[in-house]
Amino acid sequence: MIRNRLLAWIIPPIIVIYGLVVFFDLKVGRDHAFRETERFLQESTARNAERINLFLCEVRNTARVYSMQLGLRLPESVEELERFLRLYSERHPDIIGFVVAFEPGVFQAGQEPFSLALFREKKGAEIRITEVGDSYDFTWWDWYLLPRLIGKDVWTDPYLSGIRERTTYLSSAASPFFRDGKFAGVVLINVDLDDIREIVRSIEPDGATYRLVNTTGTFISAPEKDIEMYHSLFSLGERAGSEEFMEVSRKIIAGESGTAVLDDPLDGSRIWLVYSPLKETGWSLLATIKESTITKPVYDQLRGKLLIFFVGLLVILGIISIKSTQITAPLRHLAAFARELSKGNLDVTVPGKRGDDEIGQLAETFDNMTMQLRENIQSRIREETARKLVENELSVARRIQESLLPRNNSPLLHRTEYALFGANEPATYMAGDFYDFFLVDDHTLALVIADVSGKGVPAAMFMAVTRTLIRNFSLPGASPQSVIQATNEALIADNTDEMFVTLFYACYDLHSGLLTYVNAGHNPPYRISADGRVEPLMPTGPVLGVAEGVRYKEMTVQLAPDDLCVMFTDGVTEAHFPQEAHEQFGEQRLEKLLVDTRDQPVESIGSQILFEVETFARGERVDDITLIVFRTKLSPPPPA
DSSP, X not given: OHXXXXXXXXXXXXXXXXXXXXXXXXXXXXXXXXXXXXXHHHHHHHHHHHHHHHHHHHHHHHHHHHHXXXXXXXXXXXXXXXXXXXXXXXXXXXXXXXXXXXXXXTSSSSSSOEEEEEEOSSTTSOOEEEEEOTTOOGGGSHHHHHHHHHOSOEEOOOEEOSSOSSOOEEEEEEEEEEETTEEEEEEEEEEEHHHHHHHHHTSOOSSOEEEEEOTTSBEEEOSOGGGTTTOBHHHXXXXXXXXXXXXXXXXXXXXXXXXXXXXXXXXXXEEEEEEEEOTTTSOEEEEEEEHHHHHHHHHHHHHHHHHHHHHHHHHHHHHHHHHHHHHHHHHHHHHHHHHHHHTTOTTOOOOSOOOSSHHHHHHHHHHHHHHHHHHOTHXXXXXXXXXXXXXXXXXXXXXXXXXXXXXXXXXXXXXXXXXXXXXXXXXXXXXXXXXXXXXXXXXXEEEEEEEESSOHHHHHHHHHHHHHHHHHHOOTTOOHHHHHHHHHHHHHHTOTTOOOEEEEEEEEETTTOEEEEEEESOOOOEEEOTTOOEEEOOOOBOOBTSOTTOOOOOEEEEOOTTOEEEEEOHHHHTOOOGGGTTSOOHHHHHHHHHHHHTTSOHHHHHHHHHHHHHHHTTTOOOSOEEEEEEEEOOOOOOOO
């Protein structure tokens, strides 16, 4: 039906064009979303890392101020030291613990370590003080030993409190103080790890998940409670078997900042990971967001656009259906008239309202025709005779087309200078492919293979015209370039149907072995040397019959004895089983077949190609198959 044809002509191009636009828009949208997310997460992690760092820096500065005071003056008694701690504790209600630890012999006589600790169970709670003595040798703990050894402030990784009733993790800023240039002790300020976690959890939700890891990669803060202080980046990476994640983890604990796109070791989903270090402690703040979260707005927008498109497409379908129905209504009347006429009713007339357009004129013609049929039944006989005449002409045309191809008994097939095999297997009764070979002069053999656009009678006629032009222009001394140039101009002059032809034209010198060719948009033929090297003879210009004034490039190839040249149309490489159109015979199969059979006679090679193609397509031929197999057998040049 005309309506279905209109839909087939209009809808697929719209879908293809819109699909390309959507694909491009999706790619641009995804790339933009990735860039913006990466920029935002980098800014967010850096900003929040600095926020945590500032909090820790204030704590460490407080410890440093107190250690400096102790370095200037030591308390004279435990009571004075206690008052000292209480005073500073009241000034800082958010800090849950102050500890002053002395080097043996500095604060009290004797060599026993002495430390006084002030602590709260939680922020704002009642202050409790305890002495740390024989039962707790703090001199081997990192918070005391490291400042003593390096003489600088240090932060400890989280550890479990040993003196508080509530079991919780602490992190401590330790600042050493000195007397007369010698190490005298450490001021320790404890921070509840839950306070640091609260800062991490307070980061405004933005679709990302934030985690904090210490200098060994252990998770200090994470939404997953089962990994806090129990797992590290490396344990998760080892469990997931991800070397990529392990490499990023090494960068994180090295204090680097950056971005990585990898598989989440927790659930295997694709994530974006942004990490930024805390300068104060060497810890790192991590932000992760699933790639699906980043792309969700893009795909949501895409679904909206597709919905609008399909609604618009339905509107277009409706308009086309309505208008095509209105346009084809007279045609339906003509169809009804034809059905009555086929029943032998010569009194019928074309029903419906008639206009002055072509369909109305056609209806008037049909009415006149029935009137004439009634007046003279012999007009039927004349029509039948005319129909048979057309069929006879088509049959003659089929035979003529077959006669245009080289004959199997052509003397050119039995020359000693070369071996030649040609075949043409049409997909339908009349083919649009053709091949030809003929002598231009006594030492030049012309080889032609071509594929005309379209099928059926028009393609066959265009093929015949092209063949005739090639032969007419292939005069002694004429170069392949001039022959193809003249053929192109001649085809364009009368090509009202805008048909075109891909064509390979070559002149082979029987004495020198030089092959001069022009490839007008045709499948590149193959030259297979005796050692199995495959060289395609690439196009040197566009197809024939399309553009006027095109200049075609001429190429030459020096053929060696026993070189093989195989020319073919796309019916060979594009052969496929109709139900499996995605898999074609292809150039690779053809090249391998040619290399494997290069030493066989040309007839065997050609027959093997036809057999393999037919087998691959399971006997279903969707396009004409044409090929020429040509092997050089150079003879010495004639005597001068």
